[in-house]
Amino acid sequence: MTKTEPISTERLTHLRQLEAESIHIMREVIAEFDNPVMMYSVGKDSAVMLHLALKAFAPAKLPFPLLHVDTTWKFKEMIAFRDKRAKEEGFELLVHTNPEGLAQNVGPFTHGSAVHTDIMKTQALKQALNKYEFDAVFGGARRDEEKSRAKERIYSFRDKNHRWDPKNQRPELWNVYNARVHKGESIRVFPISNWTELDVWQYIYLEDIPIVPLYFAAQRPVVEYEGTKIMVDDDRMPKALRDKAKLEMVRFRTLGCYPLTGAVESTATTLPEIIQEMLLTKTSEREGRVIDKDSSGSMEKKKIEGYF
């Protein structure tokens, strides 16, 4: 017997049960959709998603591509990690950047977080989905992340314009998923909906899943910016800000565009230490993301507009 760890007799632990349920969802989607894709944000949730997908289809390689929407403002380490993983696991990697945004040099320092996120993330994602005509898009969102996500379905239906209607969601019972869509419509699928942040970390630890080193504490050059501590990752940060940067022992609880991702002071350099820190600190995971700060319900508005 390999790893199945029955508790008493033939009983899965909560992590193994979550794992099996996620694999079940992925297999359903691959069996029923013509052109699926998995969003790959390079973060820890994406790492878990990739790992689950490898499990779902072993011994085969992934039967679908991974899509990374690259705003060009991601941490350099994320891009290096992404390319390394694609090589190791041999999956097909699609990278999309909004060409108009790129031409106009849209970025968080010059255009602010709202415009940047809209053009380089939300619009870019829509462009990519239209270009490849995917009918099912795997995402790594979890219901525990944010209040508006608590009512999200596993199969989240989107109309032709990729919009989500919170008042008109399909009922979802048992583990029987309705995969029928008309041409041009699509679904977003969230196989790790029922995982919490703790589950994700415990699973990464248990399964020894590779993650971007930015999650671990190290000496990094950081500077105060709009109330959070951000890292100097390249020369596009205004010089006046860069000049104020100091080396500090920090890590990141979430990963995104470096100017929009707050670092936290930390000494956690191992997975158990990260989990320990998470269990003992009193702020929720999204605190570090500038995008949520506007007003409660802001994520709901963004989702209706097509944000993941």
Add this chain to the structure above:
Amino acid sequence: MSIKETKIATDIVSYLKEHENKQLLRFITCGSVDDGKSTLIGRLLYDSKMIFEDQLSAIKQDSKKMGTTDGEFDLALLVDGLQSEREQGITIDVAYRYFTTDKRKFIIADTPGHEQYTRNMATGASTADLAIILIDARHGVQTQTKRHSFIAKLLGIKHIVVAVNKMDLVDFSQEKYNEICKDYKSFAEEVGLTNDITLIPLSALNGDNVVNLSDQSPWYKGETLMHILETIKIDQDRDLAHFRMPVQYVNRPNLDFRGFCGTIASGIIEVGDAITVLPSGKSSTVKEIVTYDGNLDYAYVQQAITLTTNDEIDISRGDIIVKSDEQPDQASSLDVDIVWMSEEPLIKGKQYFIKRASTQTVGTIDHFYYKTDVNTLEESTTNVLELNEIGRAKLDLEQSIAFDAYEHNKAMGSFILIDRITNNTVGAGMIRNKSEDQSKKESEYSDFEIEMNALVRKHFPHWESKVIS
């Protein structure tokens, strides 16, 4: 610092080891708008320290803005989700919440008690091991209490906890509590609720008997709500005796490997076991149980696995793999209970897509035996089912399927109905038994046609010929 926090701070590795071995319990909370359901969930999350400071300060601000608790901080706001419904002051859909203790991980399906939302409760109940039914101690057993209990029974929830809430508003009166217990028990007997039922007096607002036993109710000799959630036995709810695996996907990375992927709906399978594939009836034996982490000698209920067989037999998505020595019944006409979830009523003779596990077919309602009024639980004759109505009907399927009764096997006995034009999920069904009258399906097709169809599908899969039987 609590004992738990000290353990986390001083010995995280052994803490993690312990927490790898937790069980998962899913439960549903049912109550009407004013029963304090959101407050109870908020209390469970708060007391199990699942609330972070930033969330707490957002709630404190919101509590002032909404003015629901006179400036006091409102636990209910923790769980009342979407902006649109927060403005209306009611929850309108199923929301899922998560918390964990040292013993278990919990998933709460939070469903509204509002009358027109039967479908939401059915949705939440479909995956629940346990239901918490809230009763306002001031009002006792109400119409909605009965409705919630009926739906819990219909969806096969095995354990019911009746939380008699707001005991603080009746001065923790033992007499009042006993009266409610008596009422509920006699109701339960009347409708044949054979479930495991536990009653608890509590105050979600103040936390009495939620996590800690209250000194306000010294007469109560039972356990706290949290203790019950952490210890209630759910192992025996699973069926280890009857192996069923609906095939989801055929994994064929190369010419040498053909694996059949699926989640085990019930039972145990071992390498070497004789298996039969339904509905074709073809047999083989299990060659390997393949997983990413290496092959297994055996696998059991809830595991997602890939099987290979010793003989090359035709197996496709929608087939059910069972052990040859213990096979389920097959039928094309089934007696089913249906919860209708669409504004457009369910009518006789109209074709719907039927999805049961990975099997998809087409079905029509031949006739309704009765519908049940969820408020009075009275049965009456009908020709249609309207939104949020529940009825028993004879369902005729285009093809014969292998099935188990829902009460014995949820995965093998549950299905959804999908509208063929809008593609919406319009209803949910539970298979109760094979219809006495199977005549309707006494084949429209001759044996020759069925063989010919099988031959075409085998050799010309790209024609995408439909399955006839």
